[in-house]
Each structure stands twice: as structure tokens, then as C-alpha cells.
Amino acid sequence: MRNFVNSYGRAAWLPLIALLALPSLTVQAQQMGAPVAQETPPPPAAPRSVNVPKPDEKTLKNGLRVVAIEDHDVPLVSAQLLVKNGGEIDPPQLSGLADMTASLLTKGTKTRSAPEIAQQIEALGGAIDSGAAWDASRASINVMSSRLEAALVILADISRNPVFKDEEIERIRQQYLDSLSVTLRQPGALASLVAGRVVFGDAAYGHPLSGTPESLARIKRTDIVGLHSQFYRPDNAVLVIGGDIKAADAFTLAERVFGDWVKPLTPLSKRAMVGKMIKPDEKQRVVVVDMPDAGQAAVVLARAGISRSDPDYFRGIVTNAVLTGYSGRLNQEIRIKRGLSYGASSRLDTRRDAGPFVASAQTKNTSGADVASLLIGELGRLSNEPVAAAELVPRKAVLTGGFGRALETTEGLVGQIAALSLHGLSLGEINNYVGNVQSVTAADIQKFAGGRISVKNANIIIVGSAKDFLEPLRKQFSNVEVIPLADLDLNTASLRKTAALL
Structure with missing residues (x-):
């Protein structure tokens, strides 16, 4: 021991001495009433309204x-x-x-x-x-x-x-x-x-x-x-x-x-519906793209969602906020609880017509079918059980906080106003965003999840090494379509190349 001290000096022992002293120092701090680091994050502050000048x-x-x-x-x-x-x-x-x-x-x-x-x-x-x-x-x-x-x-x-x-x-x-x-x-x-x-x-x-x-x-x-x-x-x-x-x-x-930009004499052609209306009898598709050399599988649940001008827009984005994000249900269940992915998320892509709702995660090829089941299960749970206030409050805070940050730059502010203009919405809605988010209730979320983004007829897509997950996937679904990567054609709804192209 003496040789060690002589060789390296007292400085080498200082970190160890400090480490051994930590428990006693913590006890002394508690006895003296000093603040101790908390293990859980503090609750969100009360929401603050936005006051953007009227455009x-x-x-x-x-x-x-x-x-x-x-x-x-x-x-x-x-x-x-x-x-x-x-x-x-x-x-x-x-x-x-x-x-x-x-x-x-x-x-x-x-x-x-x-x-x-x-x-x-x-x-x-x-x-x-x-x-x-x-x-x-x-x-x-x-x-x-x-x-x-x-x-x-x-x-x-x-x-x-x-x-x-x-x-x-x-x-x-x-x-x-x-x-x-x-x-x-x-x-x-x-x-x-x-x-x-x-x-x-x-x-x-x-x-x-x-x-x-x-x-x-x-x-x-x-x-x-x-x-x-x-x-x-x-x-x-x-x-x-x-x-x-x-x-x-x-x-x-x-x-x-x-001002001298000339308006053409020909009238602008009437815009047709470009999305795809949801049909009650539409069948679910379960599509597997076989990529044998894939290091992992990408699992996606996808279905039609809502348009930006839909009256359920704010119910929709709050519902999605409960699912997505690091503290959202998908990530909590798939990454934190089960360790099956580095991250799971969802997005409600609202467009002029109904855009897609997508929930996704990437996982080991062997757990592809398990993750598909978990995505369906979490979406189903959201429609069957009300969200507790302790969970809903911070998820709303994520939305309002992100919205506030988006308005911090002139570019972000202009982008928000441009989006309202594009969709024919009142420009004054920008000041109602926080209030609209806060007005969404647990019952609203449950209804939206069960109706507008129901798991019924939701599609499943998995891209990965099919041999590692195909058998358990077929036990869950009877209608699995397997498309080899070489046969995939993104130019058509069938997703398959015709014989002439093979």
C-alpha cells in the first residue's frame, strides 16, 4: 500500500475518498434540510396562452x-x-x-x-x-x-x-x-x-x-x-x-x-378528391417485404386518419401525443418495458384530405411479429381505457411546448400562418391552439382512438428478413402477403412487378 501511495501520490486517492464520503454527506444534508435530487421530473407548469398579433x-x-x-x-x-x-x-x-x-x-x-x-x-x-x-x-x-x-x-x-x-x-x-x-x-x-x-x-x-x-x-x-x-x-x-x-x-x-404577375385567362381547374375515403368494408392488408439481408425489421401499423380541417383535429393530435414521444405509450411499452426497440412512435399526418395515421418501430427480425401485436394492443387499449389525468397533463404539455417553440422564430411564425391559409382555416386559430389542446378530455381521446383511428382494418407492414418472423405472424393473421424485395413495385397499389417487368 505504501509503495502504491508513493508511486501515484495522494491525488490518486482523492476520488475514492470522495466517493466513500458521499453516503454520509447525503445523510447530513437530509438532516440539515438541504434539497435532495428528486427521482421523477417535476409536473408541467400551468399552460400559458399564446398572444400572436392578429394577421x-x-x-x-x-x-x-x-x-x-x-x-x-x-x-x-x-x-x-x-x-x-x-x-x-x-x-x-x-x-x-x-x-x-x-x-x-x-x-x-x-x-x-x-x-x-x-x-x-x-x-x-x-x-x-x-x-x-x-x-x-x-x-x-x-x-x-x-x-x-x-x-x-x-x-x-x-x-x-x-x-x-x-x-x-x-x-x-x-x-x-x-x-x-x-x-x-x-x-x-x-x-x-x-x-x-x-x-x-x-x-x-x-x-x-x-x-x-x-x-x-x-x-x-x-x-x-x-x-x-x-x-x-x-x-x-x-x-x-x-x-x-x-x-x-x-x-x-x-x-x-x-403586382405585375399576370393571372392566366384560363380558369384554374377544379381540384378533385385526391385522398382515399375510408370504406367500412375495406379489408386489412398485412404486407411483408422480404429483405433477407436486413439487420432488423421495420414494423408499421398504418391506416387513413383525418384532414387538417377536420373538427376532430385537436382531439386527434392529443390522442397521438399520448401514443408518441419518449414518454408516450408506444415507446414505454416497446422500448422501456420490453427492450424490443430503440424507439417506437406514431404520427397523425393531417393534410388537405385525410392523411395517414402511422405507428411504427424497428426491432430484431425475430421479434417483428411481437412488435406488430404490441402496436395493435396499445392502440386498442387507448380506445378501451380512459387516460388518467397524471398521464394526460404532461402529454398535452409536450404539444403546447412544441407549439410555443415553433413560434420563437419569424420563419416558424410565418410557417404556422401559411399552413392555416393553405387549409382555409381562420388565421386567428393560432391564438386558440393552447386552449383547444387543453379542452380535449380523456373521453374525447377514447372516442377518437376507437373511431377515427381504430385498429379495426388497420394495415400491418413489415420489412425485414421474413424467415425470422413469418411463422408467428401467420398465426396472428391469415392474410399475410409476402413480396420479395426484388419483386416490389412502389408504382402500383398491388406492390408487385408484373411478369413483363420481372
């Missing part, structure tokens, strides 16, 4: 709706031009067309090349972006308020005057194909794409938003130009400007920059 709006003579919202806390402004169509309008054989078109907006106009757009925005200290979702295509800028007009001119230019150069189209196409080549080898990402086809079939929401290898190869420049010409028009768009600018100045600037 003002004006419609220009060409039909462009302009919404302005003032927030003078920081000298920043965000602007978003939202075209009210996205991936839903992709032709059946050209999935990915809307997304590719929107992504190409920043890649060159009649007067600016792609590098010039990037350089000019950078010189302004700003950022520019574009892309498409299911129901809308967007182009946006973020910049200091003193430089807004110059940035807004660029935003108008990329939205109205893109040239869609062949070399830029090919560059984007290759980027999409490279991304897909990775996606199609990942069980979780592939299961999500398969789920879209299972839930919506050949309806518009069924195809992959960013396309498939086959559809991307078919897209021509004429297709891109045609989509832009048909849908990018002032009477099919909303311009939202928010931040450190007065509403009157925002309207004046919008008129100066976008």
Missing part, C-alpha cells in the same frame, strides 16, 4: 392573397410564397414531378443563374429555399428587415421565371436517384413508402412524394414546364410576410414586386 390580409388584383403578421422583437423578416398544390397533382406515372419542379426553382431564372441566386442571397445575409409537400409547393426567404425588398425580388423571380435548364434537371434527378438508392435499402424508410401504397392505393396520396426510380427516369423538361405553367399562378398562391415590418408596408411591397 392582416389583402388580395391583389391578380388574385394573389397576401398575409402580413407583425413581430418587431428582432430585425428579421421571413416571406413564404405558397402555391396551393404539391405532390397530390403528380400524374400517375410521374410521381415526384411536383417535388422536383419546386426544388428546381432556385436553380436558375431568365436573368439569374443558380450560382448568382445563391451569391446574391448570401450578399444580403439571407437564406432561400424551395420544395414541395403533399398539398403545397413553397419558396421562402429569411433576411434582415432592412434588406427585405431585394430578397423579395429574388423570391418573385425564382417563383415566376424559372428556366429549368437541362443540366440542372439532370443534376436534381441524379440527386433524387442517389437518395432513393439509399432509402430503398433501409427497412424503416422503405416500410413508410409501402405503407402509403397500402393505405391509399393508386389514389394521389399513395405514391412516393419524391418519386420512384422508374417515375423519375420518365420525367421530361416539358412535364416540369407544364406543371409550373398550370399551377404556379397568382390566383393559386398565398404570400405570407412576417416579422419586423408594418402590415401596410408589406402590402405595398407585395404590390410592387408581385
Whole structure:
């Protein structure tokens, strides 16, 4: 012992001495009334209401709706031009067309090349972006308020005057194909794409938003130009400007920059239903994509959910909040209690028409069938038993806290207002969000879970090594479809390649 002390010095013993002293120090602290670290998190604070200034709006003579919202806390402004169509309008054989078109907006106009757009925005200290979702295509800028007009001119230019150069189209196409080549080898990402086809079939929401290898190869420049010409028009768009600018100045600037955008003489074609209505007699599908070399299985429960304008929207998002998140029921049961996954979650994807409700987890191949059963069981339990207040209060706090954080930036605030505009909702709803969440009761959740996202006829999708879970899965379901990965076709609801393609 003496040799050890002499070799390493007293400093080597200090951590050990401190560790041995901890229990006695803790007892002394308790006796003296000092605070002791608690083992459970404190309860959420009382919810605080949101008080966002009322947005003002004006419609220009060409039909462009302009919404302005003032927030003078920081000298920043965000602007978003939202075209009210996205991936839903992709032709059946050209999935990915809307997304590719929107992504190409920043890649060159009649007067600016792609590098010039990037350089000019950078010189302004700003950022520019574009892309498409299911129901809308967007182009946006973020910049200091003193430089807004110059940035807004660029935003108008990329939205109205893109040239869609062949070399830029090919560059984007290759980027999409490279991304897909990775996606199609990942069980979780592939299961999500398969789920879209299972839930919506050949309806518009069924195809992959960013396309498939086959559809991307078919897209021509004429297709891109045609989509832009048909849908990018002032009477099919909303311009939202928010931040450190007065509403009157925002309207004046919008008129100066976008007022000469000509409204086409041909009326905008009437939009048809693009989703898939829920049929009471619709049969459940249980689809297995056999990926023999998969290191794990992705398990998905999927069915049609609700639209963003549905009166049950707030009941829906609170119900989903009980299921998802680290402390949500799915993760608690599948990860924390059983150790079958690194994480389990759910999402209620609300769109213009009813979007999907999806619950998912990734697990060992051998426990794929078990996790499928657990997903069904947790959703069923939510419809059969009321949620206790001790569980519901923190789940609501997650929603209201996330909403508050989303409003902390001008970009987030503009995004929230743009979403309300897209779905035809009152812009004042932004101040009612917290109250609407808090008004949802345990009975509301039970009713929503049992009716709007019932496990009855919910579909199951598993992507993984089928030999490891197929036998127990067939004991649970009599209608299991097994599709080898090489035979999978995401371009059709059947999900199978025809004989001509094999």
C-alpha cells in the first residue's frame, strides 16, 4: 500500500475518498434540510396562452392573397410564397414531378443563374429555399428587415421565371436517384413508402412524394414546364410576410414586386378528391417485404386518419401525443418495458384530405411479429381505457411546448400562418391552439382512438428478413402477403412487378 501511495501520490486517492464520503454527506444534508435530487421530473407548469398579433390580409388584383403578421422583437423578416398544390397533382406515372419542379426553382431564372441566386442571397445575409409537400409547393426567404425588398425580388423571380435548364434537371434527378438508392435499402424508410401504397392505393396520396426510380427516369423538361405553367399562378398562391415590418408596408411591397404577375385567362381547374375515403368494408392488408439481408425489421401499423380541417383535429393530435414521444405509450411499452426497440412512435399526418395515421418501430427480425401485436394492443387499449389525468397533463404539455417553440422564430411564425391559409382555416386559430389542446378530455381521446383511428382494418407492414418472423405472424393473421424485395413495385397499389417487368 505504501509503495502504491508513493508511486501515484495522494491525488490518486482523492476520488475514492470522495466517493466513500458521499453516503454520509447525503445523510447530513437530509438532516440539515438541504434539497435532495428528486427521482421523477417535476409536473408541467400551468399552460400559458399564446398572444400572436392578429394577421392582416389583402388580395391583389391578380388574385394573389397576401398575409402580413407583425413581430418587431428582432430585425428579421421571413416571406413564404405558397402555391396551393404539391405532390397530390403528380400524374400517375410521374410521381415526384411536383417535388422536383419546386426544388428546381432556385436553380436558375431568365436573368439569374443558380450560382448568382445563391451569391446574391448570401450578399444580403439571407437564406432561400424551395420544395414541395403533399398539398403545397413553397419558396421562402429569411433576411434582415432592412434588406427585405431585394430578397423579395429574388423570391418573385425564382417563383415566376424559372428556366429549368437541362443540366440542372439532370443534376436534381441524379440527386433524387442517389437518395432513393439509399432509402430503398433501409427497412424503416422503405416500410413508410409501402405503407402509403397500402393505405391509399393508386389514389394521389399513395405514391412516393419524391418519386420512384422508374417515375423519375420518365420525367421530361416539358412535364416540369407544364406543371409550373398550370399551377404556379397568382390566383393559386398565398404570400405570407412576417416579422419586423408594418402590415401596410408589406402590402405595398407585395404590390410592387408581385403586382405585375399576370393571372392566366384560363380558369384554374377544379381540384378533385385526391385522398382515399375510408370504406367500412375495406379489408386489412398485412404486407411483408422480404429483405433477407436486413439487420432488423421495420414494423408499421398504418391506416387513413383525418384532414387538417377536420373538427376532430385537436382531439386527434392529443390522442397521438399520448401514443408518441419518449414518454408516450408506444415507446414505454416497446422500448422501456420490453427492450424490443430503440424507439417506437406514431404520427397523425393531417393534410388537405385525410392523411395517414402511422405507428411504427424497428426491432430484431425475430421479434417483428411481437412488435406488430404490441402496436395493435396499445392502440386498442387507448380506445378501451380512459387516460388518467397524471398521464394526460404532461402529454398535452409536450404539444403546447412544441407549439410555443415553433413560434420563437419569424420563419416558424410565418410557417404556422401559411399552413392555416393553405387549409382555409381562420388565421386567428393560432391564438386558440393552447386552449383547444387543453379542452380535449380523456373521453374525447377514447372516442377518437376507437373511431377515427381504430385498429379495426388497420394495415400491418413489415420489412425485414421474413424467415425470422413469418411463422408467428401467420398465426396472428391469415392474410399475410409476402413480396420479395426484388419483386416490389412502389408504382402500383398491388406492390408487385408484373411478369413483363420481372
